[in-house]
Amino acid sequence: MPEVICSSCGRKMEFASKERPCEVLSGWLTVSQWKGLRAVEHYNFCSFTCLKRWVAAQVPKVPQVILKAFEGGKDK
Numbered sequence: 001m002p003e004v005i006c007s008s009c010g011r012k013m014e015f016a017s018k019e020r021p022c023e024v025l026s027g028w029l030t031v032s033q034w035k036g037l038r039a040v041e042h043y044n045f046c047s048f049t050c051l052k053r054w055v056a057a058q059v060p061k062v063p064q065v066i067l068k069a070f071e072g073g074k075d076k
Helices: 048-058 064-071
Strands: 003-005 012-014 029-036 039-045
Touching: 029 048, 039 048
Parallel strands: none
Antiparallel strands: 003 012, 029 039
């Protein structure tokens, strides 16, 4: 039995081989990310909230030491 798992919250959706994924997964989102030559990864999400959470986790974080360096210039 095919299964799709949300890449953010882990929610699982199973469906029979005879069922159409487009009907069973209505409302789900799939994102494809190119990783290189002929390398594509697919991510599934059960909601826009899960997609948003996943995207936010992919954004590189700015180290606090860099942010603090800019704070010194506020009063000048």
